[in-house]
Each structure stands twice: as C-alpha cells, then as structure tokens.
Amino acid sequence: MSDTKTEVKSCICYVVDENYLFPTLVSASQVRQHFKSELNDLIIVCLGAPSGKTDTASDIANSLGITLLVRPRSAIDNMHPMYGRLFIHSLIPASYERVVYVDGDTQIVGSLEPLIKVDIPTGKFLAARDPSGMFARSSDDRMRATQADRDRAGLTRSYDDYFNSGVLVFNRSDWKTLSELTLDAIQKKKGGFKFGDQDPMNGAVGDRCIFIPNTWNFPGFFIGTPCETAARPIIYHFMSNPRPWTHSGLPWGAKWSRPYKSFIHGYPTSVTLAPKTSPAKKLKYQVQQFVKYVTEYRNVGRLQETLADIAI
Secondary structure (H helix, E strand, O other), rough: OOOOOOOOOEEEEEEEEHHHHHHHHHHHHHHHOOOHHHHEEEEEEEEEOOOOHHHHHHHHHHHOOOEEEEEEEHHHHOOOOHHHHHHHHHHOOOOOOOOEEEEOOOOEEEOOOOHHHHHHOOOEEEEEEEEEEHOOOOHHHHHHHHHHHHHOOOOOHHHOOOEEEOOEEEHHHHHHHHHHHHOOOOOOOOOOOOOOHHHHHHHHHHHHHEEEOOOEEEEHHHHHHHHHHHHHEEEOOOOOOOOOOOOOOOOOOOHOHHHHHHHHOHHHHHHHOOOOOHHHHHHHHHHHHHHHHHHHHHHHHHHHHOOOOOOO
C-alpha cells in the first residue's frame, strides 16, 4: 500500500442503531486513543428516531471528540440497519472523500492512519478476507456447508476471494456506484443470502475489492491461536454472538470484556446503553462457547499457515 500524494478530507465512520451504541462508543473511543483528533473526523451514525439513549450517547460522544449523527430509518429506505453501510455516501456530510467504515462490534488496539492514507484506484475499495474460507477447509462437512451457502447466494468466486464487510475503506466518489450495484443485486434476488449485505456485496462488486491483511479485520474467535501472531491485529472483530460485552468466557476471556467495564466506570451514564444478559443466557453462552472451542476454535490453529499465505 502506498501513500496518496494529496491529502483528502477523511472520516472513520460507524453505522448502527441504538442497540449497538454502547459497544460502538467503546470502539470509537479506542480509535480516538490511537489517532490524533486533528488527523481525522470520527462519526457514529445512529439509525432511528432521537431518544433518551441517543441523547446520552451524544453527550458521551461529544466529550470524546466524536460526532453522533441521528438519521431516520427512511434514510436507508427503511431497510435493516446492517445495510446502513451501503448508504454512507448519503448519511454523512458531503465534504468527506475518504471513508473508513468499521463495524461497532470491534476493538481497536492501534492507529488506523494507514487506512486513511493508502491510495485506492478509481472504482475499487479495500476489505479483508472473511474467515469462512478458512473454516471451509477445516473439514469436508464444513466445505459442503459453505459451498451450499455460496450456491444459494449465487456466488462463484473462490473461497479466498470473499471479503468481510465489517471493515471497508473507500473513496466516497466511488461508493454510490458500488452500493447501487449491491442494492440492485439484493432487489433482483430477493433472498437466499445467508449474510444479507455481505453476500450480495461479494457477488455484485467482489471483483472490485482489493484485499488487505486481516491485521485490519481480525476475527475474535481466532484470539489465542497462532493466527493472531501471524496477523498482528489492529482491529479485532467479534463477528457473532456472544460478544465480549455480554460474555467474558471462551475464546477471548476477561481481557476483552474489561474495556466495556472500564468504559462504564469512566462514563457512568453509559450503563443505560449497555445490553443486559439474563442468567439463563449467560449459562447458554458458556455451554455454547465451550462446545465451539472444542469442535472449532481449538482446531483453527493448524490453519495459521493458510492465513499467512492468503491474507498477510
């Protein structure tokens, strides 16, 4: 990746609804810790109507040098909030040309400045490979299941040419076209996608993706495996339930739950934004994660050479 010759106005952007405001504030506060405020703007777009929660989140965001924008669901054609990333070009002020989109279920342990400065050819965007390709190779059963999912979604590209939509880097001037192609694919197929936004994006614009290392989008369930050493992560992405703000057990442990507890200690009003987990659900998560660890996570370590080969 090479630096651009001309600086453009840039932002790091999250798009969520109020249910995700708490973890997103934690992630955004970590971005701010590692990134000087004068080098970028940091924006959280919350989809929905203004509420007590958005007022609380806005007060916290302002104290952190973060802009919280509340936009109605009609701004994304009343689609599910996960499709919000496809409307970023119309959700944020028009002055921003370079955008780094980050999912709210992330933790940031280093500077995102390289993503702001990297050159992106016209019509292209940056994303990291999704771990599903690795999991597919871990067993014959997983390979068959993954292939079935890809067939239903109409995807024909290689397992290793499938990106994760949790971190996207693009120039605003290109994003409207890329998003329109994806939305058109969603409208035409009307279902059949396991991942409602990610599958159609891969089908419609996957050939325009420039893959970046999983340093910038590292799956949380690989924490503690040799994959983590190989990737040297800066963005940790907790891609499925349970997440560390509701569960402190396997595979990540208490270390990755601590930032959420520390955030509440530093910003006591944020406790009203934090999701509550019942004792029954906590027990379910403990059992679920133990089973996953025994049957899946523990075996991922043998794939670290593959991760290094395709993503580093």
